[in-house]
Amino acid sequence: MQNEIDHRKRSTVRPRTRILVDGGDPEETRAIKDLLGFVDGQTTNPSLIAKNPEILELVHAGHKLTEQQEADEYRKIVRAISPLVGEAGVSIEVFGDLKTTAERMYQQGRDMFSWIPNAYVKYPCTSEGLKAAERSVREGIRVNLTLCFSQEQAAAVYGATRGTTAPAYVSPFIGRLDDIGQNGVDLVSNIKRMYARGDGHVLVLAASIRSLAHLLCCFAIDADLVTVPAKILREWADAGLPLPDATFSYDPKGTRIDYREIDLEQPWQRFNIEHELTTKGVEKFAADYRATLYPKAS
Ligand code: E4P
Numbered sequence: 001m002q003n004e005i006d007h008r009k010r011s012t013v014r015p016r017t018r019i020l021v022d023g024g025d026p027e028e029t030r031a032i033k034d035l036l037g038f039v040d041g042q043t044t045n046p047s048l049i050a051k052n053p054e055i056l057e058l059v060h061a062g063h064k065l066t067e068q069q070e071a072d073e074y075r076k077i078v079r080a081i082s083p084l085v086g087e088a089g090v091s092i093e094v095f096g097d098l099k100t101t102a103e104r105m106y107q108q109g110r111d112m113f114s115w116i117p118n119a120y121v122k123y124p125c126t127s128e129g130l131k132a133a134e135r136s137v138r139e140g141i142r143v144n145l146t147l148c149f150s151q152e153q154a155a156a157v158y159g160a161t162r163g164t165t166a167p168a169y170v171s172p173f174i175g176r177l178d179d180i181g182q183n184g185v186d187l188v189s190n191i192k193r194m195y196a197r198g199d200g201h202v203l204v205l206a207a208s209i210r211s212l213a214h215l216l217c218c219f220a221i222d223a224d225l226v227t228v229p230a231k232i233l234r235e236w237a238d239a240g241l242p243l244p245d246a247t248f249s250y251d252p253k254g255t256r257i258d259y260r261e262i263d264l265e266q267p268w269q270r271f272n273i274e275h276e277l278t279t280k281g282v283e284k285f286a287a288d289y290r291a292t293l294y295p296k297a298s
Helices: 002-011 026-036 046-050 053-060 067-084 102-113 127-138 151-160 174-179 184-195 212-220 230-238 276-290
Strands: 018-022 041-043 089-093 119-124 143-148 168-172 202-206 225-228
Touching: 018 026, 018 230, 026 067, 026 230, 041 067, 041 225, 046 053, 046 067, 046 276, 053 067, 067 089, 067 102, 089 143, 102 119, 102 127, 119 127, 119 276, 127 143, 127 151, 143 151, 143 276, 151 168, 151 184, 151 202, 168 184, 174 184, 174 212, 174 276, 184 202, 184 212, 212 225, 212 230, 225 230
Parallel strands: 018 041, 018 225, 041 089, 089 119, 119 143, 143 168, 168 202, 202 225
Antiparallel strands: none
């Protein structure tokens, strides 16, 4: 009887924003699915994969991996997660640094897309990442453009993914903008507002969620999707799975990010897609990835 009551309660609280688990451990995803009754999707990244319990154990025991072994481990992890999640799919991020070419990213992306039936390939919001995404969508590969910190980057994502068969995702990072004193949720709202004038082929996936307030605010501003660490989803469940009502208010964490009028129809190469946090983010993902590998013989 208790289970029936719990099930009824869970099924009534599903928000319109789709919820993804932000992690790299299938057991964690399974536990969150048991807790919430559903998980719409999953995002992973090189830092989260480096923290996967099996990879951590290997590395701590002194067994560093070759690039091929790391890719094999990553594939094993996403194959275990794939059947646990709904139609928002599993985002798999290409490995690369600031020198990685679009061609190299695309080759990885094409391989990763074949790992599971519900894959989204994550490319960074850099010029090379956008070129790789542009080529990918032409070939029917679903994409998620990550490390987005500006409205212009999101406009470039719109241009580069035009014509995609499945919706593309863009991932604005709320917490990392908060960290530099800017109100990260404003970027999510601004991108939603800009895309409202478009054709709907890009969905906004709010990322870098650090608190329950972030999560509730994403529901309130109607983010299409939100990717959330298990710890915050547990807090949400402990609080009784609340949804924001008319009285909900959010305490901004930094200075306001103003909306800009941007013509989405321009060629994406015309947008200024530089952002220091994108550069730092690529470097950090590359460093976390390399920390799991045998040093390359030079
Ligand atoms: C998910 O796609 C992102 O990689 C993740 O949300 C980043 O979160 P962080 O800024 O807390 O590392």
